[in-house]
Amino acid sequence: MKTRYNCRNQYCYITGEKLSQTETEEHIIPNALGGFLKSNKLVLSRINTGLFDKLDAELATRIEVASFFEFKRERGKQPPIKGTTKEGIEYLHDAKNFKMVSRKPIEVTDEKGKTWLKFPLHQKDEIIKARLRKSPHLNKEDLEKSIIEIHLEEIQILDYEHALNIIANSEDSFRCIAKIATNFAVLNNVDKSLFSNLISFIKGEVPLSYVNLGYFYPNQLLTYNYDTNEISHILYLRGCQKEKLLYCYIELFNLHCFIVILNYNYWKEDFTKSYIWDVKKGQELQKHISLDVTKETIASPFFPYYPDVEKDYAERLSGLFKMLNLKLRKS
Secondary structure, three states, X not given: OOOOOOOOOOEXXXXXXXXXXXXXXXXXXXXXXXXXXXXXXXXXXXXXXXXXXXXXXXXXXXXXXHHOOOOOOOOOOOOOEEEEOOOOOEEEEOOOOEEEOOOXXXXXXXXXXXXXXXXXXXXXXXXXXXXXXXXXXXXXXXXHHHOEOOOOOOOOOOEEOOOOXXXXXXXXXHHHHHHHHHHHHHHOOOOHHHHHXXXXXXXXXXXXXXXXXXXXXXXXXXXXXXXXXXXXXXXXXEEEOOOOEEEEEEXXXXXXXXXXXXXXXXXXXXXXXXXXXXXXXXXXXXXXXXXXXXXXXXXXXXXXXXXXXXXXXXXXXXXXXXXXXXXXXXO
């Protein structure tokens, strides 16, 4: 059974302009990361396809693990990810295949003065065609036998652009995390004035240092039982009058986990809203979840990183690799 939302928002929470019935639907969690929950009651179409698409693309690029296994997306296919060997040879791979990136053939001359071409196997046909265009007097069969050596390196240890690490040096990625939290809050009819500073951050009007959000691994604070082999996205929104906190916990692929403080002086009624999406199965999960955060828990220095964040991330990454039966080295 899917969670039903009756979003009453009538104005774009970014521009303040009135929404029409024909606005495009904004994904609460980016479609590129397998998000399915969406609404056309959040922002104008031009914001959705402009600013928000830019932020989504940046976050999706930083979360490289999304290209390592198959999951359902509402539209488009998962783009392949590029890995590089220590020799500088590039590979593209998706959830199923590794493919060496096309590159200019390397000419090698042996001790007898004979020239050979080295190149990835999948380039064979295009290389032969190129040589025949350049030298039409050559015979294709002779060309294959005499001057071309097929060269295909074995896949070695691959390094990735962001080293499968926590998100670093990317303010736009954290703006996207803020967007996920505000999307979910507006979807649940939370007063936008409570998190106007986050909206300013999303728009690029203030820097990351002006807001309170960052990596957060709740460990024993989180009450939630993961199903066997569950890889999920979790959104948990809570207003706590006692702690005077309004916050949103975000978990992506069980791996990248964040807390976004929407308001540090929350005074309205207590409430909780949650959404759990099983990425592998492509379905919403109706399960109990709770997370009690106090101001002491998130005391400074905390945002956007805390001292043990890389250790906690590495433990989650190791668990995810085991679940996916991946044999990849984390540098």
